[in-house]
Amino acid sequence: MQKFSSSTASLSPEYGIEIGRWTQYSGTDYLPFGAMWCVIPPNSSSQPDQHPEIELAVVVEGDADFDVAGRREHAPAGSAILLGSEEGHVVHNRSADDRLVLLSMYWLPEGARDAG
Amino acid sequence: MQKFSSSTASLSPEYGIEIGRWTQYSGTDYLPFGAMWCVIPPNSSSQPDQHPEIELAVVVEGDADFDVAGRREHAPAGSAILLGSEEGHVVHNRSADDRLVLLSMYWLPEGARDAG
Numbered sequence: 001m002q003k004f005s006s007s008t009a010s011l012s013p014e015y016g017i018e019i020g021r022w023t024q025y026s027g028t029d030y031l032p033f034g035a036m037w038c039v040i041p042p043n044s045s046s047q048p049d050q051h052p053e054i055e056l057a058v059v060v061e062g063d064a065d066f067d068v069a070g071r072r073e074h075a076p077a078g079s080a081i082l083l084g085s086e087e088g089h090v091v092h093n094r095s096a097d098d099r100l101v102l103l104s105m106y107w108l109p110e111g112a113r114d115a116g
Numbered sequence: 117m118q119k120f121s122s123s124t125a126s127l128s129p130e131y132g133i134e135i136g137r138w139t140q141y142s143g144t145d146y147l148p149f150g151a152m153w154c155v156i157p158p159n160s161s162s163q164p165d166q167h168p169e170i171e172l173a174v175v176v177e178g179d180a181d182f183d184v185a186g187r188r189e190h191a192p193a194g195s196a197i198l199l200g201s202e203e204g205h206v207v208h209n210r211s212a213d214d215r216l217v218l219l220s221m222y223w224l225p226e227g228a229r230d231a232g
Contacts, residue, residue, distance in 0.1 A: 001184040001203060005195040028198070031172070032148040032223050056147070058219055060176050060194045068117040077193065078176045078217050079121040082144070087117060101194050103174055105221075107148050 002027060006037045006060060006101045016047040017091075033107040040064075040093040040100040050088040053106035057081045057091070062100035065092040085109050118143060122153045122176060122217045132163040133207075149223040156180075156209040156216040166204040169222035173197045173207070178216035181208040201225050 002025070009020035020037035022028050028035070034053070040046060040062075057066075057080065064075040067090045068083065075081050083089055093100035118141070125136035136153035138144050144151070154173070156162060173182075173196065180191040183206040184199065191197050199205055201224075209216035 001182060001187065001189055001200075001205070002198040003189050003191060003195060004198070005191075007194060030170075030225070054146075058174055058176060060174060066117060071117065073117055073119050075119060075121075078123055079119060080219065082118040082120070084117075089117070103196065109146070 006039065006103070009037050011037070011039055015049055017041075017044065033105040035103065035105045038091070038102040038104050040091060040102075042093060042095050042097055042099060044093050046091040048088055048090050050086055051106070052085050053108055054085050055083040055089075055104055055106040057083070058103045058105075060101050060103055062093060062098045063095055064100050064102065065094060066090070067092070122155065122219070125153050127153070127155055131165055133157075133160065149221040151219065151221045154207070154218040154220050156207060156218075158209060158211050158213055158215060160209050162207045164204055164206050166202055167222070168201050169224055170201055171199040171205075171220055171222040173199070174219045174221075176217050176219055178209060178214045179211055180216050180218065181210060182206070183208070 010024050011018040011020045018039040022035040059075050059077050059079050066073045066081050126140050127134040127136045134155040138151040175191050175193050182189045182197050
C-alpha cells in the first residue's frame, strides 16, 4: 500500500497553475497512465492546454468549470471529466476562497489500444 | 468532453457497499483501466477484498481508513491509495454523518506492462 496526498505533494508552477507530477513518487512507473495533481488557486484559471493524450481529470477538492470548444461544464468534487485526444481545454476555479484540486491522468490513445 | 458524476451515477450493492461501475457510461471502453465509484455510507466498511488487479483508489469525498496487512492508513479527500496485486484490503468510513466516495481504478499488471 502506498499513499499519495495532494496536500503534501511537491508542487511547481506550470500552465499558470501548480502541478505535482507523480514522477515524484517512487514505484509509480508501472501505472498505465501518467498522473499529476493540479492545484488551481481561488479566482484562477489554467492556461489553454491541448495535447495528443486522452485525459481524465478527477475533481478531488473544490469546484471546477471546464471550457472545451465553447462548451462549459461544471464539475464539483466527486465528478470527473474525460477529454479526448487534442481536445483543447481551460479549467477555471471561480471560488473566491477555496482552492481547486484535480487528479489528472493521461495516456496516449495507442497505449490504451495496446493495453486492450 | 464527457462528465461522470458520483452523485448521479447508478449504484448497486456489492462488497457490502454501493458500487457504480463505469461500464454504465458509453465511450469508456478504451480507458486503459476499469473504473468504478465506491460509496460507503456513514459508520460502514467494505467487505475484505483481494484481487490480481493493481488498484488505485482516489478519495473524492469524505474520509477513508484503509486496512492492509495489519497496517492502517488514513486517507482524506484529495489523497489516493495504491494497492498492489493480491494485496487484501478493507475500507472503513468512520464518520457518523458523512458518506465516503472513492473512484477506484484497476488493471492487471500484464496490461500495464504491455501499455509500456
